[in-house]
Amino acid sequence: MIFSCNFEEVLALREGARTYLDEPLGEGAVVAPPAERAAVESLLPQLTGDLSFVTLAEQDAAERGVGAVVEHLRVVMETQITATHPAGEYAVAAYFDYAHALSVLHRLELVGQEMHALFEVVNGAPADPVDCHTFIFPD
Numbered sequence: 618m619i620f621s622c623n624f625e626e627v628l629a630l631r632e633g634a635r636t637y638l639d640e641p642l643g644e645g646a647v648v649a650p651p652a653e654r655a656a657v658e659s660l661l662p663q664l665t666g667d668l669s670f671v672t673l674a675e676q677d678a679a680e681r682g683v684g685a686v687v688e689h690l691r692v693v694m695e696t697q698i699t700a701t702h703p704a705g706e707y708a709v710a711a712y713f714d715y716a717h718a719l720s721v722l723h724r725l726e727l728v729g730q731e732m733h734a735l736f737e738v739v740n741g742a743p744a745d746p747v748d749c750h751t752f753i754f755p756d
Contacts, residue, residue, distance in 0.1 A: 618669065618670045618676070618728065618754045618755075619667055620668040620669065620679075620724070620725065621667050622667055622668060622721060625717050626720065626721050627665070628717075629690070629713070629714040629715075630660075630664050630686055630717070631661065631664040632714060633687075633689055633690045633693075633714060633718055634660055634661040634682070636689065636693070637657050637685060637686055637689040638654070638657060638658060638661065640689075652681070653682075653684075656681040656682035657682045657685050659678060659682065660678070660679055660683065663679070669756060670728075671753055671754060672749060672750055672751070672752060672753060672754065673729075673732055673733065673748070673749040673750075673752065674749040676725070676728065676729050677749065679725060680722070680725045680726060683718065683722045684722055687715070687718045687719050690711070690714050690715040690718050690719075691715055693711050693714070694711040694715045697710075697711040698711075698712075732754060735754075736748065
């Protein structure tokens with residue numbers, strides 16, 4: 618399953634993932650769970666253009682990674698707004714990064730729902746954890 622991302626979305630996600638991973642462990646208001654951090658680590662090398670998911674597990678991991686990046690970018694945006702000015706250059710740039718990443722997350726959630734629904738139509742039952750790793754969705 619090919620998941621299209623435009624140039625601005627890829628840039629926002631890549632920068633958000635990089636800054637998310639650059640934060641020292643244990644710092645900040647919320648410590649990221651290891652699974653969330655691993656999802657971002659596996660997502661970052663894929664952020665070169667369109668994404669492709671072969672299994673439900675891959676889509677779920679990408680959704681978790683993008684979700685973590687979106688939350689990180691929200692915090693960055695709020696910090697920039699309160700530290701500078703709502704119309705300040707860095708605050709506006711942070712808003713656009715957050716907005717692009719949020720848009721990707723929303724579309725990823727919809728694709729995930731569609732993939733799960735398609736699996737149920739084909740197999741007559743919801744996917745179990747094994748199915749999430751073994752059922753293949755061709756591009």
